[in-house]
Amino acid sequence: MIDVYVLGAGKHATEVSEYLIGFQEYNLAGYVINVDHHDLHSSIRKPVIQLQEFIKQYPPSSKLALIGAIGNYQRKSIIELLANNGYTFINIIHPHNYLSPTLKMGTGNCIAPGGVINAQVHIGNHCIINTLCNVSHDCVIDDYVTISPGVTIAGNVHVQEGVFIGAGATIIPGLTLGKGAYIAAGASVTQNVPENVMVAGVPARVKKAIV
Incomplete structure (x- = not known):
């Protein structure tokens, strides 16, 4: 043990x-x-x-x-x-998840219950994916990302290192969330997010830089 x-x-x-x-x-x-x-x-x-x-x-x-x-x-x-x-x-992966057999994942990750991680997703190292999250096909999740409960990430999204995604946020397909970005709870992200900024709202808009 x-x-x-x-x-x-x-x-x-x-x-x-x-x-x-x-x-x-x-x-x-x-x-x-x-x-x-x-x-x-x-x-x-x-x-x-x-x-x-x-x-x-x-x-x-x-x-x-x-x-x-x-x-x-x-x-x-x-x-x-x-x-x-x-x-x-x-890695600590709760058994009550669906993980695609084509998922590629590093080490030090925690995946909470109730999630769906679909085909051809790549997850780096030391990420936290919380309860009831949906990560769709071909997404890339870099190291040290935190995804809060109830987040939906549509297909082919690149979440760069250190991004924080708040509870209930939605990310539409094909976007890039820049390194160190903070996505507020409930945000609907419809365009690329620059590095080191906070976005919030529906649709999400840049609210401030993160120093």
């Missing part, structure tokens, strides 16, 4: 923890947090370890793995630090 540590100890970390229960090969061993992260959920019962202490106490091993459950850019910096120290990451 592999001891799995969840990165983060907030609300989303509790969801990921529950998904782990269904995997006999994994044991939820605890949570790893950054030193400036204090959003601990009240239901947390397993050990919570600060990042640098974790690296000191738990060296990389074939019996130890991690999965991320924190925001995009904090997730990226922590994962890169851990990967550079030799740690392994796993």
